[in-house]
Amino acid sequence: MKIIIDCLGGDQGAVAAVEGAIMALRKYGDLEVILVGDEQEIREILKKREQSEERIEILHAPTMVDGNDRPTDAVRLKRDSSMMRSISQLREREDIDAMVSLGATGCLIAAVTVRIGRIEGVRRPAFCPILPNMAGGVVGICDSGANLVVNAEQLQQYAIMGSSYLKTAYKVAEPRVGLLNVGKEEEKGDDLRKETYSLLSKTRGIHFAGNMEAREFLSGEYDLVVCDAFSGNVLCKSVEGTALELLKKIKKDIYSRTRYKFGALFMKKMFQEEKEFMNYQNYGGSVFLGTEKVIVKGHGSADRRAVAVCISQARRMVQGRLCERIAESIRENIDEAE
Amino acid sequence: MKIIIDCLGGDQGAVAAVEGAIMALRKYGDLEVILVGDEQEIREILKKREQSEERIEILHAPTMVDGNDRPTDAVRLKRDSSMMRSISQLREREDIDAMVSLGATGCLIAAVTVRIGRIEGVRRPAFCPILPNMAGGVVGICDSGANLVVNAEQLQQYAIMGSSYLKTAYKVAEPRVGLLNVGKEEEKGDDLRKETYSLLSKTRGIHFAGNMEAREFLSGEYDLVVCDAFSGNVLCKSVEGTALELLKKIKKDIYSRTRYKFGALFMKKMFQEEKEFMNYQNYGGSVFLGTEKVIVKGHGSADRRAVAVCISQARRMVQGRLCERIAESIRENIDEAE
Numbered sequence: 001m002k003i004i005i006d007c008l009g010g011d012q013g014a015v016a017a018v019e020g021a022i023m024a025l026r027k028y029g030d031l032e033v034i035l036v037g038d039e040q041e042i043r044e045i046l047k048k049r050e051q052s053e054e055r056i057e058i059l060h061a062p063t064m065v066d067g068n069d070r071p072t073d074a075v076r077l078k079r080d081s082s083m084m085r086s087i088s089q090l091r092e093r094e095d096i097d098a099m100v101s102l103g104a105t106g107c108l109i110a111a112v113t114v115r116i117g118r119i120e121g122v123r124r125p126a127f128c129p130i131l132p133n134m135a136g137g138v139v140g141i142c143d144s145g146a147n148l149v150v151n152a153e154q155l156q157q158y159a160i161m162g163s164s165y166l167k168t169a170y171k172v173a174e175p176r177v178g179l180l181n182v183g184k185e186e187e188k189g190d191d192l193r194k195e196t197y198s199l200l201s202k203t204r205g206i207h208f209a210g211n212m213e214a215r216e217f218l219s220g221e222y223d224l225v226v227c228d229a230f231s232g233n234v235l236c237k238s239v240e241g242t243a244l245e246l247l248k249k250i251k252k253d254i255y256s257r258t259r260y261k262f263g264a265l266f267m268k269k270m271f272q273e274e275k276e277f278m279n280y281q282n283y284g285g286s287v288f289l290g291t292e293k294v295i296v297k298g299h300g301s302a303d304r305r306a307v308a309v310c311i312s313q314a315r316r317m318v319q320g321r322l323c324e325r326i327a328e329s330i331r332e333n334i335d336e337a338e
Numbered sequence: 339m340k341i342i343i344d345c346l347g348g349d350q351g352a353v354a355a356v357e358g359a360i361m362a363l364r365k366y367g368d369l370e371v372i373l374v375g376d377e378q379e380i381r382e383i384l385k386k387r388e389q390s391e392e393r394i395e396i397l398h399a400p401t402m403v404d405g406n407d408r409p410t411d412a413v414r415l416k417r418d419s420s421m422m423r424s425i426s427q428l429r430e431r432e433d434i435d436a437m438v439s440l441g442a443t444g445c446l447i448a449a450v451t452v453r454i455g456r457i458e459g460v461r462r463p464a465f466c467p468i469l470p471n472m473a474g475g476v477v478g479i480c481d482s483g484a485n486l487v488v489n490a491e492q493l494q495q496y497a498i499m500g501s502s503y504l505k506t507a508y509k510v511a512e513p514r515v516g517l518l519n520v521g522k523e524e525e526k527g528d529d530l531r532k533e534t535y536s537l538l539s540k541t542r543g544i545h546f547a548g549n550m551e552a553r554e555f556l557s558g559e560y561d562l563v564v565c566d567a568f569s570g571n572v573l574c575k576s577v578e579g580t581a582l583e584l585l586k587k588i589k590k591d592i593y594s595r596t597r598y599k600f601g602a603l604f605m606k607k608m609f610q611e612e613k614e615f616m617n618y619q620n621y622g623g624s625v626f627l628g629t630e631k632v633i634v635k636g637h638g639s640a641d642r643r644a645v646a647v648c649i650s651q652a653r654r655m656v657q658g659r660l661c662e663r664i665a666e667s668i669r670e671n672i673d674e675a676e
Contacts, residue, residue, distance in 0.1 A: 241553030263604025
């Protein structure tokens with residue numbers, strides 16, 4: 001099991017990435033990592049944390065991709081960046097099973113789309129973040145960043161790939177797939193949604209639970225939501241934004257009165273837990289579905305613990321042979337259609 | 339000032355609508371209302387609340403439109419329903435200034451689109467709900483239900499009409515318009531967003547604040563968001579759903595431990611206020627923009643107070659001559675383009 005880690009691009013620089021890798025190495029005896037970033041900095045962090053270089057390969061990358069880079073420019077011009085070096089290693093070396101990055105999402109999506117091979121039959125890889133739901137489980141959004149313009153067949157592939165992902169990485173026995181739409185009824189939505197509804201109803205090997213309205217997203221009634229990247233992005237970010245803004249408001253309001261402040265003394269732990277609960281970093285990074293190799297994108301603000309979660313998530317996907325499973329189910333579905 | 343009220347279709351039946359109308363009549367001496375619904379039931383509610391029939395006209399409608407009706411069927415076949423009777427009165431009678439309804443959104447949008455005239459130059463009317471933001475103000479979403487497929491020029495008209503609306507009904511001096519998109523940078527999004535960005539940048543009479551990511555929606559940095567109805571619907575419902583689910587979770591968690599329950603005793607009022615704060619009914623109903631007459635759609639679960647808020651909102655729009663203001667700004671914009 002060898003995972004390559006793009007150590008630059010996160011808000012905390014190489015520290016979170018390298019320390020997260022150390023946590024994962026100490027937990028999993030079968031794990032080997034390749035750390036890509038400033039060689040000297042990586043060595044210093046390892047030394048400080050008294051970590052031997054056993055099972056670690058260091059690959060020097062002098063620059064990094066950041067949020068200000070235009071994706072196409074980053075792919076073309078920043079070949080010596082930690083992200084692009086990681087991508088080309090992942091593509092070229094057969095011994096590397098997976099990649100973890102905290103770098104700029106747009107640039108990573110562009111690089112993966114251009115440089116990493118697709119599983120046979122997959123039209124376009126999708127980008128799938130995972131969020132907590134109110135029933136104590138998780139819910140994936142496929143796609144929330146890769147393809148702004150899609151057709152019904154692509155959305156069908158998202159349903160197939162996302163179901164395999166939730167089975168493999170989150171042990172959901174029979175993922176309930178919802179089609180993001182403006183209403184529950186079958187006839188709702190634009191032509192794309194109507195066509196997709198009919199296609200998903202006929203797709204074997206998935207559990208199609210019908211149209212899903214955005215207000216039901218956290219309810220726990222769906223394990224996977226399929227949608228175009230535009231509305232997926234809106235869904236994901238508005239859930240995140242609303243939860244954060246509301247908790248921030250509550251915190252502010254507590255300080256507005258002495259009796260609230262007093263009451264809150266007894267509830268400190270609860271509020272911390274609510275914040276932890278909505279911290280999607282605890283549930284893993286976003287993954288690419290449909291690529292030949294496993295790629296996990298952690299949040300830019302990930303700390304070492306969140307990086308370790310991403311690595312262990314990538315490990316589960318490799319161990320569960322996710323790419324092979326997706327290849328099989330896509331193949332079966334194509335056979336079915338013919 | 340004469341407002342027609344579709345009294346059926348809300349969750350509480352005619353009671354909330356009629357009692358809301360009574361509250362508004364007692365507040366505004368210049369107000370006249372037409373109550374449409376079951377005549378006998380309306381009379382009974384008026385009697386029970388000791389309200390004379392002065393300034394009240396009652397129009398009998400034996401049936402109602404509900405959420406299970408297909409919009410096109412409702413428009414064609416339910417002509418004697420309270421919603422369709424209200425719509426045709428609004429269309430035919432010059433003395434009626436505005437309409438308020440709590441009925442099924444999809445049916446109302448279909449009926450308004452087909453039966454109510456558009457302001458000259460307006461391509462398609464839009465449906466614009468209003469939500470609270472964390473800075474103590476409100477933020478509108480235009481469009482969140484009327485047009486699933488739009489072009490850049492329509493989105494430009496949404497920006498113009500929505501700005502007039504916020505100025506007229508909410509006294510926002512210079513509404514900051516955000517274009518809902520997957521990232522802040524100008525070059526983000528699909529072709530529609532890129533074209534719209536460029537068009538909005540050149541539009542006089544509005545204050546274009548650039549692309550807005552869904553996570554910034556509640557921040558208070560924008561007064562109006564323009565988008566296609568699909569992503570607007572996702573935005574609106576996910577904000578609503580997340581806030582409700584999170585408050586529900588907090589409530590449940592409070593009951594999980596004695597110390598939380600004790601602490602919560604001091605904070606009861608605060609939690610009630612948070613819930614009230616997120617209750618968008620307090621801020622008014624959704625409005626149609628671009629129609630020749632003012633139409634306000636209250637939430638199905640509206641109580642009498644929420645109905646009174648919708649009536650007073652409609653009154654403000656009529657008094658502020660919203661339709662004329664929209665007509666002027668659309669005309670100016672067309673002149674500009676020629």
